[in-house]
Amino acid sequence: MAGDTDKLVRDLALRMGDNALILGQRVSAWCGHAPVLEEDIALANVALDLIGQTKLWLGLAADLGAGANADDVAFLRDARAFRNSLLVEQPNGDYGATLMRQFLFDAWHYPMLNGLKDSADARVAEIAEKSAKEAAYHLERSSDFVVRLGDGSDESRARMQDALDALYPFAGELTTPDETDDALAAAGLAPDLNALGEHYDAYLDRVLSEATLTAPEGAVRKGGKAGLHTEEMGHILADMQWLQRAYPGATW
Amino acid sequence: MYAQEVKSTGQGVKSLEEMEPDERAFQEKINAEIKIEPKDWMPEGYRKTLIRQISQHAHSEIVGQLPEGNWITRAPTLERKAILLAKVQDEAGHGLYLYCAAETLGISRDQMTEQLLSGKAKYSSIFNYPTLTWADIGAIGWLVDGAAIMNQVPLQRCSFGPYSRAMIRVCKEESFHQRQGYDIMMKLCDGTPEQKEMAQDALNRWWEPSLMMFGPPDGDSVHSAQSMAWGIKQNTNDELRQKFVDETVPQAEYLGLTVPDPDVKWNEDRGHYDFGELNWNEFYDVLKGNGPCNKERLDARRKAWDDGEWFRDGLMAHAKKREARKMAAE
Numbered sequence: 307m308a309g310d311t312d313k314l315v316r317d318l319a320l321r322m323g324d325n326a327l328i329l330g331q332r333v334s335a336w337c338g339h340a341p342v343l344e345e346d347i348a349l350a351n352v353a354l355d356l357i358g359q360t361k362l363w364l365g366l367a368a369d370l371g372a373g374a375n376a377d378d379v380a381f382l383r384d385a386r387a388f389r390n391s392l393l394v395e396q397p398n399g400d401y402g403a404t405l406m407r408q409f410l411f412d413a414w415h416y417p418m419l420n421g422l423k424d425s426a427d428a429r430v431a432e433i434a435e436k437s438a439k440e441a442a443y444h445l446e447r448s449s450d451f452v453v454r455l456g457d458g459s460d461e462s463r464a465r466m467q468d469a470l471d472a473l474y475p476f477a478g479e480l481t482t483p484d485e486t487d488d489a490l491a492a493a494g495l496a497p498d499l500n501a502l503g504e505h506y507d508a509y510l511d512r513v514l515s516e517a518t519l520t521a522p523e524g525a526v527r528k529g530g531k532a533g534l535h536t537e538e539m540g541h542i543l544a545d546m547q548w549l550q551r552a553y554p555g556a557t558w
Numbered sequence: 559m560y561a562q563e564v565k566s567t568g569q570g571v572k573s574l575e576e577m578e579p580d581e582r583a584f585q586e587k588i589n590a591e592i593k594i595e596p597k598d599w600m601p602e603g604y605r606k607t608l609i610r611q612i613s614q615h616a617h618s619e620i621v622g623q624l625p626e627g628n629w630i631t632r633a634p635t636l637e638r639k640a641i642l643l644a645k646v647q648d649e650a651g652h653g654l655y656l657y658c659a660a661e662t663l664g665i666s667r668d669q670m671t672e673q674l675l676s677g678k679a680k681y682s683s684i685f686n687y688p689t690l691t692w693a694d695i696g697a698i699g700w701l702v703d704g705a706a707i708m709n710q711v712p713l714q715r716c717s718f719g720p721y722s723r724a725m726i727r728v729c730k731e732e733s734f735h736q737r738q739g740y741d742i743m744m745k746l747c748d749g750t751p752e753q754k755e756m757a758q759d760a761l762n763r764w765w766e767p768s769l770m771m772f773g774p775p776d777g778d779s780v781h782s783a784q785s786m787a788w789g790i791k792q793n794t795n796d797e798l799r800q801k802f803v804d805e806t807v808p809q810a811e812y813l814g815l816t817v818p819d820p821d822v823k824w825n826e827d828r829g830h831y832d833f834g835e836l837n838w839n840e841f842y843d844v845l846k847g848n849g850p851c852n853k854e855r856l857d858a859r860r861k862a863w864d865d866g867e868w869f870r871d872g873l874m875a876h877a878k879k880r881e882a883r884k885m886a887a888e
């Protein structure tokens with residue numbers, strides 16, 4: 307049975323690590339291009355936290371057979387092997403879309419990490435313990451911006467509503483369990499996503515109503531957990547993995 | 559410092575006897591190495607020179623995010639990605655302290671931004687060169703941050719308190735950056751022949767522009783004497799350039815790289831390395847706006863500012879609404 311647990315933990319580590327990596331990759335592209343200097347600094351902070359978490363999660367996945375080390379797992383897999391949600395691979399768009407994507411992610415990420423602190427697997431619990439504090443700060447920040455810009459000027463409100471309309475369909479994937487999520491919860495390795503989903507929806511309701519924004523109705527768009535990504539994914543990897551592919555075997 | 563061509567506005571150096579009492583008291587403080595603080599009396603020329611120098615320096619930090627930011631999404635390992643992100647973030651932080659230091663002299667950050675975006679204010683020409691390969695990230699850390707440190711260490715003793723204090727903080731971080739850049743170069747030079755070639759190519763392209771970061775030769779440099787008397791400048795451009803060459807040539811040798819100047823040779827009599835004439839026409843040309851990336855750099859900064867307008871306005875609108883609600887509740 308240890309083999310089954312290891313496989314489950316590996317899948318979990320890939321999901322957590324790939325979400326952190328792809329979102330970190332997206333956010334880091336803002337460096338030097340943000341609307342105010344303070345945001346250049348704050349976004350770099352968020353990206354740094356996410357890349358730091360990536361090292362831990364993908365390091366664990368590598369220990370459990372996903373690759374030789376965290377870098378190989380990050381830079382030598384093709385799109386079909388990535389397990390991040392579709393939400394995090396969505397383009398940066400305007401700054402409102404970047405903040406909305408972050409908010410929809412953070413509102414899941416923080417309670418998820420909080421739940422993972424109680425994982426039956428000590429390695430998972432340890433990474434969650436380190437990461438949850440960072441995620442709490444990200445959530446505070448992104449929620450605050452959603453409220454201020456939603457309940458801001460006419461233009462900022464319109465932009466935040468557009469961002470929510472475009473991104474909300476991808477949010478459901480984070481809290482919709484698949485077989486792996488169910489098995490993780492049953493084994494006490496990860497929190498129950500159904501319960502987490504209720505908390506998530508309630509939190510979104512509260513923040514979005516304060517922001518005077520309305521979540522659209524419609525189907526959930528998912529597939530990332532099974533490696534069925536949007537077309538964005540290949541372009542992200544073409545950029546992120548280019549150097550490693552152009553100079554195979556080199557160390558840097 | 560990345561303020562390479564600051565013309566001070568003083569009229570030539572006056573002696574203490576020629577000065578009015580305010581100015582004499584001011585100069586005596588400087589001579590006694592007592593810091594000048596924002597509220598203190600200061601000659602208009604001193605204020606203007608400092609505003610120009612500090613804002614150029616701040617703009618350089620801001621524009622300096624761009625060439626290195628260009629490689630964050632393509633960094634070769636997670637660790638290098640994190641280090642580069644942290645570095646670019648530090649540069650933004652340097653920009654922030656420096657804008658704050660300049661603001662104490664009576665100019666706003668918005669005004670300084672306006673001067674940068676309109677092309678009125680300068681920033682260091684070094685950032686108008688492109689980062690073509692990963693080795694350029696190593697070369698920038700090693701050479702550009704290295705030259706910046708050489709320039710900034712003496713500025714820690716600058717007579718203007720806020721600038722001096724900003725430099726003390728900045729210098730600590732810049733020396734990290736230099737070490738990290740050199741570490742990238744070492745890894746490349748210990749790597750495959752292709753990696754070593756990449757490192758040599760980066761050195762070839764960044765060497766001369768780095769030496770030009772110290773500004774024009776002393777003979778052509780304007781108003782240096784006044785800046786020295788005011789304690790804004792401690793060393794001449796050529797002194798600092800020589801110091802940089804003396805420090806960097808052995809570092810290149812250690813890497814097994816060749817400095818792209820056939821005239822570089824240890825001169826026993828001088829106790830310094832000799833080096834060849836730099837192409838100052840290119841320097842003035844880049845300064846005028848004709849460098850390889852001048853347009854891209856300014857366009858990127860203008861786009862960031864213009865695209866961010868709704869964001870800044872939205873936050874202001876919210877703050878006003880919140881204020882109005884608070885008033886209504888009271």
Ligand SMILES: [Fe+2]
Nearest residue numbers: 559560652706
């Ligand atoms: Fe600097």
Ligand SMILES: [Fe+2]
Nearest residue numbers: 619648649652
């Ligand atoms: Fe800096």
Ligand SMILES: [Fe+2]
Nearest residue numbers: 649703732735
């Ligand atoms: Fe630096």
